[in-house]
Amino acid sequence: MEKTMAEEKLSGQQEPCIARCAADWQSVLPGLKLTPVDGQEIDCAKSCPVVMALIKKVIRSEAQLAQLKQMHFGQSSEKGATVLGGANETGTASDKEDTSSPATPSESDQAAGGKAEDQPQGQNSRERGDKQDDDNTSETAEETEPRKNGRGAKPGHKGHGRRIPKNLVEEEFFIRVSDEQRFCPITGEEGKSLPLSFWEKSTQIDIRLIAVRQVFYREKLKFDCCDGCPGEMRAQCPVALAGRAYAASSSDEDVSVPTTPETAKTVDNDTCPVPDAEPLQTINDSETAPGQATADTTTGMMHQAGPKTIFVTAPQPPQAVDKSKLTTGTLAFLMYLKYFLALPLTRISTLLATACGLRVGPSSMTCTFEHHKDLLKALYDKMAEEVRKFDHINIDETRWMSFFHRVGKANYMDWMWVMASEKVVMYVLDTSRSSKVLFKWLGDTVAGVITADRAHAYKKFAKNVAGALLSFCWAHFRRDFVKAAVGNAHLRDWAKRWIGRIHRIYRLNRERIKVLGDSKAFPKAQAKLEAAVKEFLDQIKAELSDPNLYAAQREVLESAVRHWDGLTIFVTDPLVPLDNNRAERLLRIVALGRKNYYGTYAEWSGLFTAYSLTIIQTNIMHGLEPMAYIQYYLDVCAKAGGVPKDLEAHLPWNIPPHIRQQYGMSQKEEKQCA
Numbered sequence: 001m002e003k004t005m006a007e008e009k010l011s012g013q014q015e016p017c018i019a020r021c022a023a024d025w026q027s028v029l030p031g032l033k034l035t036p037v038d039g040q041e042i043d044c045a046k047s048c049p050v051v052m053a054l055i056k057k058v059i060r061s062e063a064q065l066a067q068l069k070q071m072h073f074g075q076s077s078e079k080g081a082t083v084l085g086g087a088n089e090t091g092t093a094s095d096k097e098d099t100s101s102p103a104t105p106s107e108s109d110q111a112a113g114g115k116a117e118d119q120p121q122g123q124n125s126r127e128r129g130d131k132q133d134d135d136n137t138s139e140t141a142e143e144t145e146p147r148k149n150g151r152g153a154k155p156g157h158k159g160h161g162r163r164i165p166k167n168l169v170e171e172e173f174f175i176r177v178s179d180e181q182r183f184c185p186i187t188g189e190e191g192k193s194l195p196l197s198f199w200e201k202s203t204q205i206d207i208r209l210i211a212v213r214q215v216f217y218r219e220k221l222k223f224d225c226c227d228g229c230p231g232e233m234r235a236q237c238p239v240a241l242a243g244r245a246y247a248a249s250s251s252d253e254d255v256s257v258p259t260t261p262e263t264a265k266t267v268d269n270d271t272c273p274v275p276d277a278e279p280l281q282t283i284n285d286s287e288t289a290p291g292q293a294t295a296d297t298t299t300g301m302m303h304q305a306g307p308k309t310i311f312v313t314a315p316q317p318p319q320a321v322d323k324s325k326l327t328t329g330t331l332a333f334l335m336y337l338k339y340f341l342a343l344p345l346t347r348i349s350t351l352l353a354t355a356c357g358l359r360v361g362p363s364s365m366t367c368t369f370e371h372h373k374d375l376l377k378a379l380y381d382k383m384a385e386e387v388r389k390f391d392h393i394n395i396d397e398t399r400w401m402s403f404f405h406r407v408g409k410a411n412y413m414d415w416m417w418v419m420a421s422e423k424v425v426m427y428v429l430d431t432s433r434s435s436k437v438l439f440k441w442l443g444d445t446v447a448g449v450i451t452a453d454r455a456h457a458y459k460k461f462a463k464n465v466a467g468a469l470l471s472f473c474w475a476h477f478r479r480d481f482v483k484a485a486v487g488n489a490h491l492r493d494w495a496k497r498w499i500g501r502i503h504r505i506y507r508l509n510r511e512r513i514k515v516l517g518d519s520k521a522f523p524k525a526q527a528k529l530e531a532a533v534k535e536f537l538d539q540i541k542a543e544l545s546d547p548n549l550y551a552a553q554r555e556v557l558e559s560a561v562r563h564w565d566g567l568t569i570f571v572t573d574p575l576v577p578l579d580n581n582r583a584e585r586l587l588r589i590v591a592l593g594r595k596n597y598y599g600t601y602a603e604w605s606g607l608f609t610a611y612s613l614t615i616i617q618t619n620i621m622h623g624l625e626p627m628a629y630i631q632y633y634l635d636v637c638a639k640a641g642g643v644p645k646d647l648e649a650h651l652p653w654n655i656p657p658h659i660r661q662q663y664g665m666s667q668k669e670e671k672q673c674a
Contacts (some may be wrong), residue, residue, distance in 0.1 A: 506578060
């Protein structure tokens with residue numbers, strides 16, 4: 001057999017082909033990228049398996065490097081890919097999804113020029129898809145084209161005009177004509193001012209962030225004696241009882257004087273001059289100083305200054321936590337700034353000092369949060385009971401940093417879960433990412449559909465709970481095709497075809513939901529969707545039968561077959577969404593907080609974060625202003641002296657209309673500004 005040129009030139013050397021290809025390495029590699037890696041295009045590789053294995057390894061390394069660049073901190077997880085005509089996307093093909101990145105499926109859809117709400121396609125998908133449905137074709141060239149984002153005003157839109165909210169406090173200013181223009185320059189006669197209704201009117205908005213020092217003076221009454229009481233009532237007079245109790249006391253301690261509703265009685269049209277039906281207590285002189293708040297109650301406070309002198313002082317205002325220097329409205333405002341806007345406490349402190357001259361240090365705000373945590377925990381636990389009653393729930397998790405040492409844990413990595421049902425959006429902070437968290441908070445007797453990714457924890461939970469049905473996310477499934485094409489240019493056309501088919505599934509499902517209550521149109525839309533899903537599965541099986549399929553392609557398609565039952569639950573239940581975008585969006589505030597203030601530094605602080613996020617997001621879901629609701633709930637706790645006994649009546653979905661109006665909870669159009 002005749003030797004090749006390379007064998008004759010490098011015969012007798014160890015690893016001759018490596019030396020042969022070292023000189024023209026850069027010219028060989030581009031050729032392998034653009035053609036199947038089978039060695040047919042390179043002469044020296046026909047007899048050089050060592051070089052071919054080395055070149056294949058380098059190509060795989062370059063593909064992995066391209067994927068890692070998309071996951072670089074501070075960038076979107078789908079930035080840089082060019083699958084959809086230059087759209088930036090990436091994803092995962094493994095069964096265990098990675099949720100450590102702050103990016104979400106909704107972000108990936110936006111990056112691909114798609115719609116963020118429920119499908120990765122633009123506003124023109126309806127027009128493109130109608131034609132496709134009529135001829136019952138599986139896909140067209142238009143399905144694989146990139147979709148433009150449909151956000152913003154459309155051409156020719158006139159807008160809504162200049163809008164000023166009507167609920168703002170109004171200040172009136174009267175601007176008069178200057179002296180130079182008030183008089184006629186020829187005759188010197190002054191112009192006549194028209195009635196106010198003819199004046200030109202203009203409006204502006206002035207934003208003032210101010211801090212107010214509320215000073216309360218508690219009224220103090222003096223009783224010299226009780227000689228005015230009838231003789232038969234003097235023995236029961238609380239003033240006299242307080243005087244005797246004070247005289248019998250050998251110390252300056254407070255003495256509580258019990259009383260009954262029958263204490264103050266009317267005799268001959270004369271009534272004992274003290275409030276009735278409430279106990280009266282003695283107080284020290286130090287507690288009668290002005291500067292403390294009043295309350296809408298008749299409870300009196302008494303102190304005997306002398307043998308026959310009694311003082312009665314109005315009570316202190318109710319507070320959720322005693323001796324708190326911040327009002328409930330201020331606390332709600334601080335919670336909103338940190339746990340909804342994700343501002344660090346140092347930045348909030350700087351904002352307050354700059355905008356309104358109030359210097360509140362981060363440590364003061366931290367202590368205020370800690371003192372109120374038990375009140376919020378009671379509300380949080382009550383909401384957790386409602387989560388277990390779900391028919392459908394979205395669940396996801398992301399990492400959260402807890403910077404304190406714990407026994408048996410070597411790192412600072414925790415996990416913030418979100419469980420969003422029909423009534424409650426609950427956040428759970430736990431050290432584990434396993435199914436133990438699901439069993440702890442949902443129990444093993446729940447019944448409903450769980451929409452999640454393909455992490456093992458959800459599969460184990462659904463396997464051990466008979467009533468739980470697991471629905472997998474199509475946005476994650478779509479990312480599998482995106483990832484397969486990253487770093488593999490020869491797979492891009494293949495990925496585009498499959499992404500176009502997924503676009504079609506989204507569109508048909510959306511059209512089916514629109515006619516959900518139409519007894520005539522719904523069966524037709526249902527039949528189209530079922531046919532498209534069946535065709536989708538047939539195409540997967542057809543490609544898997546190809547022995548020349550690349551490993552990246554086979555991995556994606558085999559994963560789809562394994563999870564097909566969970567991917568197609570939405571076909572029989574129209575109320576089940578195709579993706580888990582709702583949970584992904586709810587975790588964005590967690591990722592934003594992790595970026596801005598890194599995490600929490602105490603165990604109670606991490607739990608308080610979960611409490612606050614749960615209360616805020618649940619109220620937003622029910623159309624309530626979270627700051628107003630938190631203030632309302634803390635006011636209720638203040639009046640009740642702690643956690644109210646009937647928490648059910650104070651849950652967001654049970655707030656009566658008059659309370660919503662009183663606290664301004666409703667998110668109305670008149671509050672918006674344009």
